[in-house]
Amino acid sequence: MKGNKKKNILIKSGRVIDPQHGKEFVSDIYIKDGIISKVGENISIKEDDDIVKINAENCIVSPGFVDMHVHLRDPGFEDEETIETGALAAVKGGITTVACMPNTRPVIDSQSLVKYVLEKSLESACTVLPVAAMTAGLEGKHITEMGLLAETGAIGFSDDGNSVNDSRLMYEIMRYSTQFDLLLILHEEDSLMSGEGLIHEGYFSTILGLEGISSLSDDLMIARDITLARRSGARIHITHLSTKGGVEMVRKAKEEGVRITCDITPHHLFFNDSSLTSFNTNFKVKPPIRSEEDRLALIEGIKEGVIDAIASDHAPHLDTEKNTTFKLASFGTISLETLFGASFSKLYIEEKISLPKLISLITISPARILGIDAGKIEVGKVANITVIDTEKEEEIKRENIVSKSKNSVFIGQKLKGKVICTISKGKLVYRSE
Amino acid sequence: MLRRKSITDTESLSLEDIELILSNADSFLEVSRRDVKKVPTLRGKTIVNLFFEPSTRTRTSFEIAAKRLSADLINFSSSGSSIKKGESIIDTLKTMLSMKVDLVVIRHSDSGVIKLIDRFINVPVINAGDGKHQHPTQALLDLYTIRKKFGKFEGLKVAIIGDFINSRVARSNVNLFEKMGMEVTIVSPTMLLPEDFSKMNVRHRIDDVIEESDIIYILRMQFERQNRRFYPSIMEYNRFLSLDSRRLRKMKPGSIIMHPGPVNRGIEITDEVMDATGNFGGKIIINEQVTYGVAVRMALLYLILG
Numbered sequence A: 001m002k003g004n005k006k007k008n009i010l011i012k013s014g015r016v017i018d019p020q021h022g023k024e025f026v027s028d029i030y031i032k033d034g035i036i037s038k039v040g041e042n043i044s045i046k047e048d049d050d051i052v053k054i055n056a057e058n059c060i061v062s063p064g065f066v067d068m069h070v071h072l073r074d075p076g077f078e079d080e081e082t083i084e085t086g087a088l089a090a091v092k093g094g095i096t097t098v099a100c101m102p103n104t105r106p107v108i109d110s111q112s113l114v115k116y117v118l119e120k121s122l123e124s125a126c127t128v129l130p131v132a133a134m135t136a137g138l139e140g141k142h143i144t145e146m147g148l149l150a151e152t153g154a155i156g157f158s159d160d161g162n163s164v165n166d167s168r169l170m171y172e173i174m175r176y177s178t179q180f181d182l183l184l185i186l187h188e189e190d191s192l193m194s195g196e197g198l199i200h201e202g203y204f205s206t207i208l209g210l211e212g213i214s215s216l217s218d219d220l221m222i223a224r225d226i227t228l229a230r231r232s233g234a235r236i237h238i239t240h241l242s243t244k245g246g247v248e249m250v251r252k253a254k255e256e257g258v259r260i261t262c263d264i265t266p267h268h269l270f271f272n273d274s275s276l277t278s279f280n281t282n283f284k285v286k287p288p289i290r291s292e293e294d295r296l297a298l299i300e301g302i303k304e305g306v307i308d309a310i311a312s313d314h315a316p317h318l319d320t321e322k323n324t325t326f327k328l329a330s331f332g333t334i335s336l337e338t339l340f341g342a343s344f345s346k347l348y349i350e351e352k353i354s355l356p357k358l359i360s361l362i363t364i365s366p367a368r369i370l371g372i373d374a375g376k377i378e379v380g381k382v383a384n385i386t387v388i389d390t391e392k393e394e395e396i397k398r399e400n401i402v403s404k405s406k407n408s409v410f411i412g413q414k415l416k417g418k419v420i421c422t423i424s425k426g427k428l429v430y431r432s433e
Numbered sequence B: 001m002l003r004r005k006s007i008t009d010t011e012s013l014s015l016e017d018i019e020l021i022l023s024n025a026d027s028f029l030e031v032s033r034r035d036v037k038k039v040p041t042l043r044g045k046t047i048v049n050l051f052f053e054p055s056t057r058t059r060t061s062f063e064i065a066a067k068r069l070s071a072d073l074i075n076f077s078s079s080g081s082s083i084k085k086g087e088s089i090i091d092t093l094k095t096m097l098s099m100k101v102d103l104v105v106i107r108h109s110d111s112g113v114i115k116l117i118d119r120f121i122n123v124p125v126i127n128a129g130d131g132k133h134q135h136p137t138q139a140l141l142d143l144y145t146i147r148k149k150f151g152k153f154e155g156l157k158v159a160i161i162g163d164f165i166n167s168r169v170a171r172s173n174v175n176l177f178e179k180m181g182m183e184v185t186i187v188s189p190t191m192l193l194p195e196d197f198s199k200m201n202v203r204h205r206i207d208d209v210i211e212e213s214d215i216i217y218i219l220r221m222q223f224e225r226q227n228r229r230f231y232p233s234i235m236e237y238n239r240f241l242s243l244d245s246r247r248l249r250k251m252k253p254g255s256i257i258m259h260p261g262p263v264n265r266g267i268e269i270t271d272e273v274m275d276a277t278g279n280f281g282g283k284i285i286i287n288e289q290v291t292y293g294v295a296v297r298m299a300l301l302y303l304i305l306g
Helices: A083-092 A111-123 A146-152 A167-180 A203-208 A215-232 A244-256 A266-270 A273-278 A292-304 A339-350 A355-361 A364-370 B015-032 B057-068 B089-098 B113-120 B136-150 B168-179 B234-240 B286-305
Strands: A009-018 A023-032 A035-040 A052-055 A059-063 A065-070 A095-100 A127-132 A156-158 A183-186 A235-238 A260-264 A385-395 A414-424 A427-431 B046-051 B072-077 B103-108 B125-130 B157-161 B183-187 B215-218 B256-258
Touching (some): A009 A355, A065 A083, A083 A427, A146 A167, A167 A183, A167 A215, A203 A273, A244 A292, A339 A414, A355 A364, B015 B136, B046 B089, B057 B072, B057 B125, B103 B113, B136 B168, B168 B183
Parallel strands (some): A065 A095, A156 A183, A183 A235, B046 B072, B046 B103, B103 B125
Antiparallel strands (some): A059 A385
16 A cells, blocks of 8 residues: 555535534535545535545545554464454444554564554554553563653553552552553453453343353452542543443542543443343453443443443454354454444434534544544544445445454344445545445 | 254243153153163164263263164263363364264253354254253253152242252253242352342242242252352351251151252251151152153153154
């Protein structure tokens, strides 16, 4: 993709969503040399060979989505996904910026690995921002060179997949992060409480005979980290929040002025633990798909503004890791390609949440948390734009998945709202047939 | 014939299915009482006993059932620990099926494994116990035993006592017993129950149910299987949950004691009770459960393959 001249693009008659100001209006957008050069009605451009016209009538035109939690498995697990294939899956889902988690092999805990991701990002269909580990090797023992890593380009810090069990160490990580005003992205799990658990502990874990993961596992760690953040002044972001108790604690912490934000995944929004009766291992995720009561609390949290973002937690796994017994299967579902459809189907169609509000959760709001200039459509800026046909309904099929891994919890689901084209870094990188 | 070809759990069995199985068991019980205990019903059929977890009773029961019906039965055992990640259970099964097998009986230590297998293969499968999930043939033989003893189900009071959370027998039986109109009470300590048991009929002491129950169903207390949900000790268990002779004598006339076996003597049932004779000794029908188990499994094999 390097080097070739960017074609000029004219998006006609789309319903433009401006999540920054909570507005929507019908407009054309002209992109010249990759830069948004005009936004307005009836833009007419002298036809030239290079222009790409996109008829966006009856479509919405959104800033490219920002997904602050993905696993691209690169380096180390390239049979599951690579930065390149993950980026292709992202743009199919309308996502133009992703923050990738450091649980690769080797772990992204050194400057050279941060640079590796940034270099790969340049060649990829979307912008890929590395999240670096908080502790070396994600072992929860030694703090990483957080200052240097941030200078090199780490967008945030996380030991995603684990919590740092040593409370003293976590407290010191938080204190140190304030020195540079770093973002800490926290996977909240008390591993002694969750233990060998496989699914949400409740009625369905009981009847299915599968080990449960109590919501206490998340809640205990959230309570600890809020306590530490209150004392240290650190900026923390609770990722893939899944429990009712968690929503309540984040709400209270925000009221108290703790510097806290949080995201939820589309699958925690979409499903409850009754889906586990199929023993479909794609539903084996962490944190687990929780009860209907928890799911409703997440939706309420979105309506009240407690929840700041929707992030995919895209977690690719090979068939051999999923076509096995529930106990042996790996945790995780892919979800880049379905991020919008799942969120739109639940939040807009079912819950009547406004489009600018919904769009802000996957654009401007996560961009602000990450501290990046993204998630808006502005004249003079490099174009990152997604066009969506909101009327189109599509059944998710395995054969249409772009991601290298096919472990999607949404296979067989009909989702409304189909991304029809994505412009990333000023280029048209995806267009559906 | 059965509406369903695979027996995965008790939930999916209809009342008609259950009635069909129980009534057929009657005729196969008669075969087991003959001098020549064999009928040619399933001659030429091949059944594989695929046991990924150790078992003596269930495996033998299926073997005897198959042989009394003249089917060829092959035992395949593999200890749970040797089936690791990378060694696909699906591949193992497909290998078996390439040898043209008509039915597979499976036991495995992981819950839900039968549903996995049912997705990938197209011969009938009987669940002989999957993890902590289900053990439907045990539940059916228990049901048959109860019918032989009481001649009815409606209104019978059953107390299921012991380790509920780790027990596939409990899960299958509660479902089936309630389906047949019995009143089920679970007697179990908090750490062996789900976190929220508010919708279940739960007691914590055997003394709370011993006098009023028609059936005292005692589960095997598997101290070795509990990883983190520790029950304090055997002494504590004896105090609140074991069936001892004092409690045995409080049981009402006509009531019975069941157990899926094997019994941990001295833990869930004392030696005294196990070896009791006379009126009270007659309440223990654990060996009859085993006898009826063969008849019920013969009925199942016949209804699926016959």
